[in-house]
Amino acid sequence: MHGLGNDYLFINCFDQTVDNPESLSIDMSERHTGVGADGIILVLPSDDHEFRMRIFNADGSEGETCGNGIRCFAKYVYDHGLTDKTEFVISTLAGPNRVWLDVHNGTVRTVRSNMGQPEFERARIPMEGPPGEVIEERLEVGDSLYSVTCVSMGNPHTIIFVDDADAVPLDRDGPPIETHPVFPNRTNVEFVEIIDRSNIKVRVWERGSGITLACGSGTCASAVAAMRTGRTDRLVTAHLELGTLEIEWADDDCVYMTGPAAEVFDGLWPDK
Numbered sequence: 001m002h003g004l005g006n007d008y009l010f011i012n013c014f015d016q017t018v019d020n021p022e023s024l025s026i027d028m029s030e031r032h033t034g035v036g037a038d039g040i041i042l043v044l045p046s047d048d049h050e051f052r053m054r055i056f057n058a059d060g061s062e063g064e065t066c067g068n069g070i071r072c073f074a075k076y077v078y079d080h081g082l083t084d085k086t087e088f089v090i091s092t093l094a095g096p097n098r099v100w101l102d103v104h105n106g107t108v109r110t111v112r113s114n115m116g117q118p119e120f121e122r123a124r125i126p127m128e129g130p131p132g133e134v135i136e137e138r139l140e141v142g143d144s145l146y147s148v149t150c151v152s153m154g155n156p157h158t159i160i161f162v163d164d165a166d167a168v169p170l171d172r173d174g175p176p177i178e179t180h181p182v183f184p185n186r187t188n189v190e191f192v193e194i195i196d197r198s199n200i201k202v203r204v205w206e207r208g209s210g211i212t213l214a215c216g217s218g219t220c221a222s223a224v225a226a227m228r229t230g231r232t233d234r235l236v237t238a239h240l241e242l243g244t245l246e247i248e249w250a251d252d253d254c255v256y257m258t259g260p261a262a263e264v265f266d267g268l269w270p271d272k
Contacts (some may be wrong), residue, residue: 001076003068003264005213005242006206007156008055009040010076018042027267029209035269038209041069049089049096051077054155057208063153065094067216067257071111074099075261078108095153112258115217116223118249119152126156128182136229141176149225153255155222156187156207161231165193165203174205186213190222197232201239213241220255223247 001010018024025040027033039057046052053073055063073090075084078101088103100112119125120133127134127150134150139158149159158177162168165220167200168191177189189205202222204215219238226232227249235248245259 001072001082001117003071003214003216003259004240004245006068006215007264008066008069009035009037010071010072011040011076012082013042013044014082022060022062022100023270024260025058026060029058031068035223035267036220038206038212039063040115041066041073043073043082043239046091048084049091050083050203051088052091054093056182057206058210059208060107060133062093063208065092065097065115065153065217067115067218068214068259068261069116070097070099070115070216070258072263074111074113075108075263076099079105079263085119092154094106107262109257110260112201112256113216115153115220115257116190116227117223117253118255119151120228120251122150124153125150125187126184127187128184139177139180139182144173146177148185149229150227151221151228153217153221153224156168156183156185156219157218157225158183158187159192159222159225161226161229162191162193165191165201168203170203170205170211174211176204178207188218188221189216190215190227192222194226194231198235200226200238203241214243214245215228216257216259218247219230219245220247222258224249224255234250 029037043053044052099112102110109169188207193201248256
């Protein structure tokens with residue numbers, strides 16, 4: 001399944017178990033010798049809510065949450081008959097995530113997700129340094145100097161505003177920022193171009209997966225960083241490689257993301 005090209009392999013763990021998801025994600029995600037994906041997502045029962053999601057990146061590391069993955073998860077459980085509800089809660093390592101499904105002819109078309117409240121406080125990202133918010137702070141990375149705004153959407157994000165997002169060499173600039181020692185848990189990196197007060201363009205270097213066509217939580221982080229620094233209004237359309245997401249930072253301080261999800265194929269993975 002994919003959300004605007006951010007693709008994950010979903011495994012129904014209601015009727016099977018996955019003993020070593022870290023190594024399985026590495027094997028399955030490899031695009032030449034495996035299936036090819038940005039990672040795997042386990043669909044699990046939850047003690048507290050309707051479902052529980054675990055996400056493993058292509059390098060085997062476990063992520064706290066994933067905005068595109070959440071939308072695909074919601075579509076998966078509805079379209080595959082695990083629920084008939086069009087509103088429910090998914091448990092993640094970042095906390096509960098409530099979703100609302102837009103269903104047409106028995107199939108989920110788009111999903112609205114409550115991604116929670118953004119965190120700007122340095123320790124909550126987490127990021128080394130003195131207490132306070134990380135708003136357009138100078139960060140030295142090798143011979144380069146960046147102005148960064150850091151946000152946690154349940155997982156860490158570093159946003160850099162640029163004049164031309166398409167011109168950014170992601171494979172050069174992303175890795176040293178992701179692994180900079182100031183980020184104890186590494187960080188996702190988003191390069192953001194402001195189109196106008198209602199539109200932004202986002203390109204992503206995703207922690208543990210590299211260049212991805214989209215990142216839901218990263219798009220939310222990018223939007224609220226633009227809003228927090230006065231560059232945009234509180235409702236924006238975010239433009240990614242394959243489409244758009246609507247991001248609203250609402251009066252309840254929660255960030256709401258609305259966008260599509262798609263199923264591509266299903267299959268069997270052989271035991272090795």
